[in-house]
Amino acid sequence: MNDVxxxxxxxxxxxxxxxxxxxxxxxxxxxxxxxxxxxxxxxxALAEECKGARAILFSNDTYxxxxxxxxxxxxxxxxxxxxxxxxxxxxxLRVTRQVxxxxxxxxxxxxxxxxxxxxxxxxFAPGNAGVPPAGPPPxxxxxxxxxxGEDAGAPKTRxxxxxxxxxxxxxxxxxxxxxxxxxxxxxxxxxxxLQPLAQLLGAQMAASRAACDAGWVPPTWQVGQTGKKxxxxxxxxxxxxxxxxxxxxISEAKQIAAINIDRDAPIFKHCRFGxxxxxRKVVPLLRQKLSELxx
Amino acid sequence: xxxxxxxxxxxxxEIPARDFRIADIGSANLxxxxxxxxxxxxxxxFGGKITVxxxxxPSAEDTLRKALAMKADAAALVINDTNPNPDPLAVAxxxxxxxxxxxxxxxxxxxxxxxxxxxxxxGSLLAEELGLPCxxxxxxxxxxxxxVRLRRQTESGFEVIxxxxxxxxxxxxxxxxxxxIPKVRDVMAAHRQPxxxxxLADLGVDVSNRWYEVIEMSIPTKETACEFLxxxxxxxxxxxxxxxx
Numbered sequence: 001m002n003d004v005x006x007x008x009x010x011x012x013x014x015x016x017x018x019x020x021x022x023x024x025x026x027x028x029x030x031x032x033x034x035x036x037x038x039x040x041x042x043x044x045a046l047a048e049e050c051k052g053a054r055a056i057l058f059s060n061d062t063y064x065x066x067x068x069x070x071x072x073x074x075x076x077x078x079x080x081x082x083x084x085x086x087x088x089x090x091x092x093l094r095v096t097r098q099v100x101x102x103x104x105x106x107x108x109x110x111x112x113x114x115x116x117x118x119x120x121x122x123x124f125a126p127g128n129a130g131v132p133p134a135g136p137p138p139x140x141x142x143x144x145x146x147x148x149g150e151d152a153g154a155p156k157t158r159x160x161x162x163x164x165x166x167x168x169x170x171x172x173x174x175x176x177x178x179x180x181x182x183x184x185x186x187x188x189x190x191x192x193x194l195q196p197l198a199q200l201l202g203a204q205m206a207a208s209r210a211a212c213d214a215g216w217v218p219p220t221w222q223v224g225q226t227g228k229k230x231x232x233x234x235x236x237x238x239x240x241x242x243x244x245x246x247x248x249x250i251s252e253a254k255q256i257a258a259i260n261i262d263r264d265a266p267i268f269k270h271c272r273f274g275x276x277x278x279x280r281k282v283v284p285l286l287r288q289k290l291s292e293l294x295x
Numbered sequence: 296x297x298x299x300x301x302x303x304x305x306x307x308x309e310i311p312a313r314d315f316r317i318a319d320i321g322s323a324n325l326x327x328x329x330x331x332x333x334x335x336x337x338x339x340x341f342g343g344k345i346t347v348x349x350x351x352x353p354s355a356e357d358t359l360r361k362a363l364a365m366k367a368d369a370a371a372l373v374i375n376d377t378n379p380n381p382d383p384l385a386v387a388x389x390x391x392x393x394x395x396x397x398x399x400x401x402x403x404x405x406x407x408x409x410x411x412x413x414x415x416x417x418g419s420l421l422a423e424e425l426g427l428p429c430x431x432x433x434x435x436x437x438x439x440x441x442x443v444r445l446r447r448q449t450e451s452g453f454e455v456i457x458x459x460x461x462x463x464x465x466x467x468x469x470x471x472x473x474x475x476i477p478k479v480r481d482v483m484a485a486h487r488q489p490x491x492x493x494x495l496a497d498l499g500v501d502v503s504n505r506w507y508e509v510i511e512m513s514i515p516t517k518e519t520a521c522e523f524l525x526x527x528x529x530x531x532x533x534x535x536x537x538x539x540x
Contacts, residue, residue, distance in 0.1 A: 040428050062449045066431040069383070069419035078384075078506045081415050094510070099412050101308050103315040107511040111504070156428040157462065161455035170450040176537050201537050212470070219434075219469045220448060225308070225410065226329065226468055228450070234536045244312040251515075255536060257529075258521075266312075271521040273532055282526055289530035 002027025002088065005053045007046065007064065008134065009034050013173040014059035020127030021086055021119055022057050025093075033134035037063050039157055047074040049135075053114045055093050057086070059121035060172060060229060068118045078110035082229065083119040084252060093117060101225040102248030122173060122231035123252040171223070174204040177232045177253075179223060180216075181208035181246070183239020183261065183279065187216040193283045194238060200290045206230065208240050224249035238279045242267025259283070296343035296401040296438075296460070301390055301417070302331040302362055304355040308410035317512055321379075327358040330406025332474035334466035335362055338404055339475070341436040344368050346397060350389045351375055356490060363485035364477035371397060371491040377502050384506035387420035392498040394425060397491075401460040402443065407432055407467040418465035428462050434469035 004022045008015050008031055015031075022029040032049055034042055046067065050056050056071065058064035060082060072079035078093075085096035093115025099106045110117075171177065178198040180190055190205070198205050205221060212222040223230055225245040231252035238259045240246060247270060250256060258267045258274040259282050268274055275282055306323035338345050347362040349355045350373040359370040373393050378385065394400065403425075408415035422429035430445055433456075437444040442459040448467055466472070477485070495502060524532065 039430065062432055062447075065415055066419070066429070069416040070423050070429065073384075073420055073423040079416060080507055082413065098515075099512070100306075100315065100320075101410060101413070103310075103312050103514065104317060105513050105515050106509050108507050109510050110507045112506070154459070157430055157456055157458040159454050159456050162449075162452070163454070164452040172450060201533060203537070213473065215470050220450075220452060225413070234533070236533070244315075245308065247312075256519075257533070257536075268521045269518050272519055273522040273524050273529070275524055275526065275529055282529075285526045286530055286533075289527055290534065293530055293534055 002054045003052055004029045004055045004057065005050050006031050006057045006132075007034065008032070009037060009061060009063045012059060012061075013170065014061070014121035015131045016126040017121035017124040018057055018059050018119065019129065019131040021121065021124040022055070023127035023129050024124075025055055025086065025088055027054070029129070029132050031132045031134040034063070038155065038159055039066055040155060043067050043070055043074070046071050050075060050114065055088070056114050056116045058116070058118040060118050061170065064118045068116050072114070072116035075114055075116075076112060077114040077116055078112040079116040080108050080110060081118045083117045084123055086117055086119060098248060098251060101245050102251050103244055120229055120231055120252050171204055171206055171221070171228050171230055174230065174232050176201050176203035176234045176236075177206050177223075177230060178203045178236045178238065179206040179208065179240060180211055180238050181240030182210035182214075183241075184211060184216065185239075189239075189279070190217050193279065197283055197287055197290075200287060200294070201236070203236070208246050237267050238283070240267055241265045242270060297399050298338045298341070298343045298345045298402045298404065299394060299397070299400040300331070300335045300338050300345060300347050300362070300367065301403070301405040301421070302335065302347050302349045302358050303328040303406070303409050304349065304351050304358040305409055305411040315514065317514065325354055325357070327361055328406055328409045328411070329474075330408060330410070330466060330468065333468045333472045334404040334406050335365060335367060336472040336474045337434070337436060337466050338402070339366060340472070341438070343401075346371065346400070348390065348393055348397070349373070350381075350386055350393070359490060360485045361477065361482075363488050364482040365475055366477075366481065369491070370488070371493065373493045373495070373498065375495070375502070377495055378504065380504075380509065381502050382504040382506040382508070383414045383416035383420055385502045385504055386417050387424050389495070389498065389500050389502060390417070390421050391424035392500045393493060394421075396493065396498065402436070403427070403461065403463045405463070405465050407465045418463055422463035425463070428458060429465070430456050430458055430462065431465040432467045433464045434467055434472060436464070
């Protein structure tokens with residue numbers, strides 16, 4: 001019987017997709033929920049909790065990516081990240097992922113067990129078994145079980161401050177995203193045009209690297225090969241040409257729509273629908289129409 | 296502080312998707328990986344004695360010379376003449392062996408992931424190989440008594456982390472660590488600076504892939520026919536799509 005573990009951090013909104021991916025692997029699925037994260041403690045606790053597992057799945061958030069490879073190393077397993085498909089073949093975990101900034105896809109077979117993977121969990125169907133209930137937080141159980149003095153001395157790393165910028169919501173979990181690029185021309189366009197539009201659509205804001213590098217919006221908004229990888233139901237790209245580096249971040253979006261002044265912009269090759277026009281003309285009208293229709 | 300920055304030479308990631316061929320990867324123009332350069336820039340801003348290290352083909356010397364021109368203090372290259380596509384564990388083991396040989400680093404920096412394979416594991420596995428703690432997605436470093444104070448990016452904002460040294464950090468990009476452009480004078484000078492080279496035999500490391508293997512590689516063919524709409528139609532469609540979301 002395959003023992004599959006899913007590891008969830010806090011109120012993980014990717015939990016359903018992760019559970020769906022785990023269910024597809026077959027076998028029993030159990031969940032571990034980490035409430036208070038500190039890197040080194042979490043790793044020690046997970047290494048204990050995950051003993052005997054054949055597969056350990058994470059979603060693609062900061063903490064998951066930070067601990068997954070190290071956990072695999074400690075358990076004598078292997079790890080691969082950013083998976084968009086996962087299966088067991090001949091008892092080994094096999095993961096499909098993008099490489100070369102989304103220009104190619106590779107199927108990677110892990111050589112050791114347990115197979116550890118972090119996945120673009122939102123791009124997996126939830127499955128019908130739901131998210132299994134999690135056991136008690138691993139760190140707490142470990143504290144109780146472990147004799148004092150094992151980890152004597154001050155911890156080597158300690159998260160001392162957590163600052164949420166703008167919104168608490170994770171871009172990776174957003175169902176609708178409004179994103180702006182170089183074509184927006186400055187921070188005003190984001191603040192005065194795109195943000196009100198996002199509000200009307202109940203969307204989260206994102207941006208291309210060009211817009212972030214220019215300092216128009218916070219770097220945490222960046223989507224793409226060097227930013228976040230997102231999987232919304234709708235990604236509305238405004239003033240974004242759609243270079244492959246950007247597309248690498250949105251390849252799991254269910255639908256892409258664009259507003260761009262250039263009909264030949266590569267973004268339109270990936271779009272379900274769009275408008276060729278200056279966003280400064282379109283967005284105010286669009287907001288007006290949306291307000292009318294929503295009334 | 297003594298700082299080591301690990302760098303990688305990769306096929307140019309700016310090659311447009313329409314020109315990208317799997318068979319041509321080996322002959323593509325080579326450049327320094329961006330996250331490695333972000334790491335070097337972060338180290339340069341923090342200050343200290345900075346050594347750059349790369350594991351790669353002999354051509355990776357170019358990446359190291361560029362780093363010297365950016366004002367790294369010393370450079371070392373481990374020449375890979377054995378495994379053209381080493382997996383993340385093989386790379387980490389080679390780097391760890393080189394770190395032990397070079398010795399005495401307080402901070403060891405890698406990029407958060409590379410622009411070619413983008414595995415995002417080298418820094419973490421290097422930390423495990425060296426038995427050191429690791430903090431990922433760091434974008435700036437400050438000194439503090441007995442260690443460093445780090446800022447790192449998360450999905451929802453930032454975290455401040457205090458770490459004792461030695462520690463391994465993976466560095467992500469941010470508006471403050473855009474790599475500097477070296478001065479022409481420094482580029483010339485960099486070509487005369489010494490470069491330490493190791494062979495795999497010098498380090499006595501096995502670089503066969505024991506972590507994972509690539510079974511298959513393909514170019515996804517996904518092109519959608521875009522429907523061009525009026526503003527009214529667009530509003531309607533957006534509401535339909537978001538209503539179901």
